Each structure stands twice: as structure tokens, then as C-alpha cells.
Amino acid sequence: MGSLIRSAALDASLCNVTWSDGHTTAFPALWLRDHCGCPDCLHPETHQRLVDTFSLPDDLTPQDPQVADNGRALILTWSPERHSSRYDADLLRRLADGKEPTDPVAKTLWDAATLAEEGLGEVPAEGFLSDDDLLAEALTKLDRRGFLFVEGLDPTPEATQAVARRISYIRETIFGGFWDFTANMEHKDTAYTTLEIGPHTDGTYSFDGPGYQMFHCLAFEGTGGESLLVDGFRVAREIQERAPDLYRVLGEIAVPGQYLDHERGVHLLAKRPVLRHDSDGALIQVSYNNHDRAAFLPDRERLEAFYEGLRLFHRLANDPAFQMIERLAPGRMLIFDNWRTLHGRKAYQGKRRLAGAYINKEDVESRLRVLQLKGAV
Numbered sequence: 001m002g003s004l005i006r007s008a009a010l011d012a013s014l015c016n017v018t019w020s021d022g023h024t025t026a027f028p029a030l031w032l033r034d035h036c037g038c039p040d041c042l043h044p045e046t047h048q049r050l051v052d053t054f055s056l057p058d059d060l061t062p063q064d065p066q067v068a069d070n071g072r073a074l075i076l077t078w079s080p081e082r083h084s085s086r087y088d089a090d091l092l093r094r095l096a097d098g099k100e101p102t103d104p105v106a107k108t109l110w111d112a113a114t115l116a117e118e119g120l121g122e123v124p125a126e127g128f129l130s131d132d133d134l135l136a137e138a139l140t141k142l143d144r145r146g147f148l149f150v151e152g153l154d155p156t157p158e159a160t161q162a163v164a165r166r167i168s169y170i171r172e173t174i175f176g177g178f179w180d181f182t183a184n185m186e187h188k189d190t191a192y193t194t195l196e197i198g199p200h201t202d203g204t205y206s207f208d209g210p211g212y213q214m215f216h217c218l219a220f221e222g223t224g225g226e227s228l229l230v231d232g233f234r235v236a237r238e239i240q241e242r243a244p245d246l247y248r249v250l251g252e253i254a255v256p257g258q259y260l261d262h263e264r265g266v267h268l269l270a271k272r273p274v275l276r277h278d279s280d281g282a283l284i285q286v287s288y289n290n291h292d293r294a295a296f297l298p299d300r301e302r303l304e305a306f307y308e309g310l311r312l313f314h315r316l317a318n319d320p321a322f323q324m325i326e327r328l329a330p331g332r333m334l335i336f337d338n339w340r341t342l343h344g345r346k347a348y349q350g351k352r353r354l355a356g357a358y359i360n361k362e363d364v365e366s367r368l369r370v371l372q373l374k375g376a377v
């Protein structure tokens with residue numbers, strides 16, 4: 001049951017709302033007027049704000065607060081403009097509590113030991129592709145652990161694209177949109193070789209590093225080539241516990257990433273800390289690729305700590321205790337959160353065909369949000 005309003009009373013330019021659980025919230029008049037949801041203030045189809053916030057009268061005064069619909073709505077009138085506003089109690093309470101339209105999925109950090117216990121939690125392709133409830137469950141799993149295996153796919157580019165497009169549109173990058181590649185040096189990157197690639201996140205050279213990445217090995221004849229995953233948030237927590245000073249440095253120093261292919265006219269450069277936090281101090285992105293790190297000189301007094309922090313991060317990410325090692329097999333597609341989960345690959349000999357794509361972080365979150373709001377989960 002959503003939040004219900006018990007009573008509402010005016011106090012000068014505030015509307016004090018008492019909720020059914022006894023909590024109270026003081027909503028300022030300007031804020032309430034600015035958030036009027038009537039069709040004249042909020043476009044009923046585009047949900048865009050129509051109210052001219054900054055032309056509202058200075059002597060704006062709320063009047064006659066009414067609790068309606070058994071506590072599920074608050075109605076106010078306004079003078080001098082004689083306007084009436086109706087507010088949904090649930091929405092008011094979510095905003096009062098600083099919540100988003102849907103509750104974020106709690107992340108479960110993992111390492112080799114916890115995966116051995118919990119298993120990898122594969123989902124069947126059929127349900128993923130055909131049933132919104134199962135898609136919502138799968139995206140929730142992906143959000144919770146930072147990776148997901150989708151099983152039972154045809155080992156074809158078409159089946160791979162169908163999974164990607166089931167979630168959202170594919171993100172175009174310098175590598176194109178949907179990829180289907182082998183070790184052919186099609187692009188100037190070790191991904192297009194048979195070399196070992198250490199644990200990293202893609203796109204450290206992009207202002208908006210790809211949010212999610214998916215790999216589907218369509219064919220493999222050879223040896224080696226095992227994939228590895230590391231929960232970057234788990235490594236970050238380990239650093240925070242072992243060396244809080246180094247955690248702070250990795251969260252403060254912006255590290256430049258680059259991708260160079262001048263023959264193709266490409267020279268990408270971006271920078272952000274290895275451990276990026278939001279304005280509330282929550283870790284929101286791990287961005288690490290020691291191969292693509294561009295030259296830069298941190299300020300002298302922090303240079304040593306920077307290298308110490310980077311060394312610790314690198315050591316933990318390369319520690320089998322924090323890794324999942326799994327050779328990708330045809331029919332079993334890997335999707336992972338590239339803002340959290342590092343990936344890599346052992347060197348291999350022989351033939352290997354890998355298909356996949358990037359999808360933006362905001363588009364996967366958007367897809368899950370709509371599924372949640374439609375009550376799928």
C-alpha cells in the first residue's frame with residue numbers, strides 16, 4: 001500500500017503534510033506550485049513541465065488544503081491566480097524521501113568464493129526474449145550482480161542481436177554497433193588479437209563509458225581464451241577496508257584514457273577517477289584499463305599514493321580470489337555491467353568468433369524501470 005496523507009495544514013508559505021505513519025513533511029509553496037500536475041502545468045502526454053516557474057507571482061499563496069481520495073491525494077488552491085492543484089500522495093512521499101520513481105536494486109558484491117557458493121544464475125533465452133516478467137527478473141539479476149548469462153541461444157549473430165535489442169537499441173561506437181569479430185586486427189585494439197587481455201572496463205576514453213557489454217562466442221576451436229570477470233565494486237570495498245587513504249586517492253584523481261587510430265582519424269580522450277562516486281558519495285562507476293591509460297603527471301604529493309592505489313587495485317583485480325574464470329561457449333551469452341564489472345581474456349591459439357554489443361547504462365536502467373512500474377517485478 002502506498003503512502004497515505006492523514007492531514008494537511010498551512011503555515012505561512014508552507015504546507016505541512018502529516019502522513020498516516022505519523023511522519024510530517026513541510027512542502028514550500030513555490031515547490032508545490034512548481035510541481036502542479038494539472039494538464040495546464042504538466043503536458044498530459046509528454047509529461048513535460050508547462051508551468052512558467054519563473055513567472056509565478058511573488059505573492060503566491062496556497063489556500064484551503066484538502067486531503068482527498070481517502071488520503072491518496074492532496075488538493076490545494078492558489079491565490080492570486082485562482083489555480084487548483086492535485087498531488088498524488090505516493091509521489092509526494094517518494095519525493096519527500098528523496099527517492100526515484102522506482103527503488104534501486106540492492107547490489108550483491110561477489111568474489112570467487114561467493115560465486116562457488118551461489119552459482120552463476122543463468123537465465124533461459126526463451127523466457128528472456130518472450131516474457132516481460134522473466135526479462136524484468138533477468139535485468140534485476142544483472143543489476144544485482146553486475147553480470148548475467150543467457151543460455152540456450154542459437155550460436156548466430158541474429159540470436160545475439162535479438163537479445164541485445166530485447167533490452168534496448170545498440171550503442172554505436174568507433175567499433176560500429178553490433179560486432180562479430182575474430183583476431184583479424186580489424187581495429188587497433190588487442191581485442192582483435194589472440195593476446196591475453198588483463199581485467200579492465202571498456203571505454204575509459206569515452207565521456208560516457210559503455211554501460212553494458214555483451215559477448216556471445218559463436219565459435220571456438222583452439223586452446224586458452226578463457227574469459228574472466230571481476231566485481232569492481234567488490235575490489236573497491238576491499239581497498240576501502242584495507243587502505244581507506246588509497247581508496248580516497250582512487251576516487252579523487254581523474255585518470256585519462258585514450259584510444260588512438262589516426263589512420264582512421266580517431267583520437268579519443270576522456271578522464272575520470274578509477275572509482276567514480278555520485279554527489280552523495282556512493283560509488284557509481286569503476287573505470288579501469290591500464291592498457292588505455294594516457295600519459296599524465298599527477299600532482300607530486302599524491303603521485304606515490306596514486307601508484308600505490310593503482311597497484312593495489314591491479315593486484316586485487318588479478319587475484320583469482322576475486323575472479324570468475326569461464327570460457328565463453330556458443331549458445332551461452334554473457335551480459336555485464338561495464339561500469340562495475342571488469343572483464344578480460346586469457347591468450348588463445350586457434351580460431352575464435354565473438355559477437356556482441358554495447359548498450360548505454362541509462363537505457364538498461366530505463367528498460368528495467370518501466371518493467372518495474374508496470375508491476376512486472
Ligand SMILES: C[N+](C)(C)CCCC[C@H](N)C(=O)O
Nearest residue numbers: 175179189191201202203289
Ligand atoms: C568492440 N569490442 C568490444 C569488440 C572491442 C572493444 C575494445 C575495447 C577497448 N579494449 C576498451 O577497453 O575500451
Ligand SMILES: O=C(O)CCC(=O)C(=O)O
Nearest residue numbers: 191197202227343344345
Ligand atoms: O575477447 C574477449 O573475450 C574480450 C575482448 C575485450 O576485452 C574487449 O573486447 O573489450
